[in-house]
Amino acid sequence: MAQLKIRWRLVALCCLVGAASSAAWAVPSYDEVRGAHRPSETLVLSREGEVLQRLRTDASVRRGEWVALQDISPALRNALVLSEDQRFFEHSGVDWSAVSAAAWGRLWHQRTRGASTITMQLAGLVDGDWRRGPGGRTLVQKVGQTVAAQVLDRRWRKDQILEAYLNMVPFRGELVGIDALARTLFGKAAHGLDAREAAIAAVLVRAPNAAPQRVAQRACALLEKLQARKVDCGALQLFTESSLQQRQWPAAEGVAPHFARRVLAQAVQTATESGRTDAGQELPARLRSTLSAPLQRQAMRSLQQHLRELQGRNVEDGAVLVLDNASGEVLAWVGSSGALSQAGEVDGVLALRQPGSTLKPFLYGQALAERRLTAASLIEDSSAHIPTAGGLYIPQNYDRRFKGWVSVRTALAASLNVPAVRTLAMVSPDAFFAQMGALGMPLRESGSYYGYSLALGSAEVPLLQLTNAYRALANGGCWRPVAGAVHAAARLPAVATPACTPALDARAAFIIGDILSDGNARAPTFGTDSVLATRFWTAVKTGTSKDMRDNWAVGWSQHYTVGVWVGNAGGEAMHGVSGSSGAAPIWAELMGQLHAQRSSRAPQPPAASAKQPALLRADVRYGPDPATGEPLAAARSEWFLPGTQQTLFALEQGAAPQLAAAAQGRIARPAPGTIVALDPDIPPDRQRLQFAARLAAGDARALRWWLDGKEVARGAHWAWLPWPGRHRMELRDAKGAVLDTVAFEVRGAGVR
The missing domain is CATH 1.10.3810.10 (Biosynthetic peptidoglycan transglycosylase-like)
Structure with missing residues (x-):
């Protein structure tokens, strides 16, 4: 056995x-x-095949x-x-x-x-x-x-x-x-x-x-x-x-950490939708993205260098986004300033921030499309008291002074607040709320919740949505979502290009682009030598949120749309940093890089169709300013939607108070009791207070301007660089007799 x-x-x-x-x-x-x-790491490559970012994706080994x-x-x-x-x-x-x-x-x-x-x-x-x-x-x-x-x-x-x-x-x-x-x-x-x-x-x-x-x-x-x-x-x-004891191999390194996470998320989603059950476990070792490596490095360098130049002004964060107008592909995505930031993990491209004046182009575009206004229409920049459910809403310009009657072109290019609020009153907050949703910027609250402050960017939107909405303007009001982060040449299946969603009348979008590219319209605020004035065609808008917590520069060329945000991830206010001094130089540098070897031509007006007649161009002139007798704006050629064109824009009799002209002369502007506050969104040397005198008869050269007891100028006009404090201006004749007097106040930081 x-x-x-x-x-x-x-x-x-x-x-x-x-x-x-x-x-x-x-x-x-x-x-x-x-x-x-x-490998336990996934390499995210640029569209050129260079390694942009390495991320650990396997935590087991x-x-x-x-x-x-x-x-x-x-x-x-x-x-x-x-x-x-x-x-x-x-x-x-x-x-x-x-x-x-x-x-x-x-x-x-x-x-x-x-x-x-x-x-x-x-x-x-x-x-x-x-x-x-x-x-x-x-x-x-x-x-x-x-x-x-x-x-x-x-x-x-x-x-x-x-x-x-x-x-x-x-x-x-x-x-x-x-x-x-x-x-x-x-x-x-x-x-x-x-x-x-x-x-x-x-x-x-x-x-x-x-x-x-x-x-x-x-x-x-x-x-x-x-x-x-x-x-x-x-x-x-x-x-x-x-x-x-060494651990010299970090879990992630490269120049596109925030975008790399987006690439991986899309890779997992695409693999899951294709039926793979191991989508989250076996990612490809290499993923080719849409990013351009040279442009990504340039965007990071430009952001960091400019923030270093702003050292001492309490600003340490920023974000940059570059989109291809035609495809919607992301060419550069800088989510933070990296080592300069104390919150480098926060993705500034996706963070919700107040956009300030960068929403105004969409508001005016809607008003043009609804034929409530034209680019040549006159709109009043004066004190407004708008009744709301919560009481009177009294919008103010940054400088707390008003410029009287201005054209829509000037109001948008000069970024005047009160005309924007008056325009929103015509359109209604709820209608503008819907317009923003159509442009890919759905807000968390209703239009009535934000009220008329929505015209000034009181809502919160991320840079990604805002920049893509500007891309819609570049594409004639046609909105499409940003393309997938994985390049079509990658191993994962390519995602089909979504159809166009008409979000704004193409003709209105064209006019808005024409206004935002008009250097002459910007000149009264930013000057002819502004950093926004590129040597090739671009349209751009800056913006600064309340208390200087955010500033922006967003704009487009023939081929690209670039959005820049500068601020602090924690929401702290910056010190004297506006859209023109904070975000605009970065925007301009990147636009220059993009067009170093590529031209950018001005767009042609939309062609006529059976449903949409073509735009009309007509010469316009303006009636006199009641205060000075001079034309309200210079004569020019302007674009109109069919049926809205006219050749003369003037105020009706009695539309504005007429100042009695005395033979001895009087001060036409500023008005008595004016309060001037320096605009943080305008270069200080461009914020000169204009003094004008009205003289019915006699030689205007005999007029003398006396400021706080000292003669400062002669003639009917004088531009003064404001200085904080309470001031008294006297208009005197050649013999020293006082003809008129105004008292005014200047608030804010002065410029020496």
Whole structure:
């Protein structure tokens, strides 16, 4: 009976060994193993193929790129063979001499070196069935591993075996493969490891979790064998202990961290929608994005350099977005100022901020499309008291002074607040709320919640939505979402281009672009030499939110739309930084970079269609200013929607108070009691207070202007650079007699 049991056990053992041998023959090829290698990092590439960002996407292990054997330090190759398998290049996968020595040692209870070769260890790494468990390998596993090693040696070259082993072997903790080890512990690529580092790496293969002192001792002994001379083991121990504590390979690095997260999110979403269940686990090692590497670096440099120039003004954050007008692809996405920011993880492209005056183009565009206004229409910039449910709403310009009757072109280009609020009163907050939603800027509250302050950008929108809305203006009022972040050349399926959604009358969008590109219309506020005046065609609008918490510059050319935000991620107010001094220089620099080798031509007016007649262009002139008798605006040629054109724009009799003209003369402006506050969105040297006198008869050159008891000018007009304080202006004749007097006040920081 006992013999029968022994016989059955032998039969069972033979069957198991046979099964193990059969399984061992199913060894994958070198190409299959290398093709299945997945780094724990995903590389986000630019549209040109350059690495923009590296992000860790596998938290279970730290595994780098597959490194070819010729790119691995010769010192490490030699140290590994000497440490693990001295007859590697001689045996056929199994070192039978070592096996015999190990068996003999066990028989006599002697401690001997293990008989496992590099090839046998690789067999365990390639096929988990032969991997050593907590209690060691079973007899079947040992047989299977031995057979698999011989099959590997027969089918693979020795250099392939050594290369695969170095890329797959666990070293220490979560580090797997030589690339992860070299970059994490030594801060270098695998080809740069010296003899000391190679000895430490080779020792970690055998004892990955050994104490640093033990690792140093073994490394010292190995290094002495390699160099055939004595080594300073004390110094090597200090170096080993220091190296094993290093973590020099950050989880992420590059110039597009925020955009890279968007790329990965889109990759997972696209893979999930295509039916892959492992979408979140096996991302491609490389993803080509739509970003342009040179432009991304330039955008980051420009933002950081300009913020350094603003040092001392309590501004440390910013964001930049560049979109291709035609495709909607993101060409640059800078979410923060990086090391300059205390909140570098916050993505300023997606953060909700108050857009200030950058919403005005959409408001005026809606009013033009609804034929409530034309670009030549006169709109009053004066004190307004608008009744609301919460009481009277009294909008003010930044400088708390009014410019009287101005054209819509001037009101938008000069960014006047009161005319914008009057325009919103015509359109209604709820209608403008709907218009913003059509342009891809859905607000969290209703139009009635924001009220008339919506005209001045009191709502919050992210730079991404705002810039894409300006892109809609560039595309004739046609809105499309921003294109996917993954480039069409990437391995993932390309997403079809969405259809155009008409969000604004193409003719109104064209007129708004014409106004925002008009340097003459901007000149009264920004001057003819403004940073916004590019040498090629562009349309741009700046904006500053309440208390200087945000400032913006958003605009487009024939091919690109660029949006820039400058401020503080925490919402702190900046000190004297406006849209023209904060965001505009960055916008202009990037536009210059984009068009260094590419022209930008002014758009043509939309062609006529069966549903939409073409725009009309007509010469217009303006009636007199009741205060001065001069034309309200200069005569010019203007664009009109059909049916809205007219040649003369003048005030009806009694539309504005007429000042009685005395023969001796009087001050026409400013009005008595005027309060002037310097506009933080306008360069200070452009904020001159205009004094004008009205003289019915006589020589205007005889008039004298006396400010606070001192003569400052002569003639009917004078422009003064305001200085804070209460002031008194007197108009005198040539003999010194006082003809008229006004008292006014200037508030804000002065300019010396």
